Amino acid sequence: DAKTTQPTSMDCAEGRAANLPCNHSTISGNEYVYWYRQIHSQGPQYIIHGLKNNETNEMASLIITEDRKSSTLILPHATLRDTAVYYCLGGSYGKLTFGQGTILTVHP
């Protein structure tokens, strides 16, 4: 299982892009990179996932390095509602291993 390393906490100004890094140097070839976030008292919310290529959806963009050892989640225009714990995970065949996550605080 891939082990992931993320900054413990980050701040971002409202309206600016939030760039959340993740190191997953032990990820294996068939493991996807997933990003989830969790707001207090709720279950984790899926954001985006990818294997090799960069991905974009309505919530965020995912940039995966060519060697797949790290990735960056980009929230293009952060709002106060994006304040949450963001988890980067490696996983395959349904087995996800959550790391400690990054507490993102978006401030006015």
Next chain:
Amino acid sequence: DTEVTQTPKHLVMGMTNKKSLKCEQHMGHRAMYWYKQKAKKPPELMFVYSYEKLSINESVPSRFSPECPNSSLLNLHLHALQPEDSALYLCASSQGGRGSNQPQHFGDGTRLSIL
């Protein structure tokens, strides 16, 4: 709003009680999961069901007994729990079987307190 529904939202039980947690999804997902989350910690995988068969058991103590009666329902039967089992129990589901690598969708959990 989550499409994975967990009941009850809160549960308080004694160490000698028997209770069950319930999880339901109507998205046609064929893989379902139980996670345990202690306060200020990340979720930890407990069990995975794929096509209604137990696929992964992460060495969970036998006082936790999962059951998948059909493709939409997942139960977690609890018996003789310990105070350290107090946690948020999360259910998730994903499209296809567990090999499809589709993202998991989580419910909001059952907060369990053991007295």
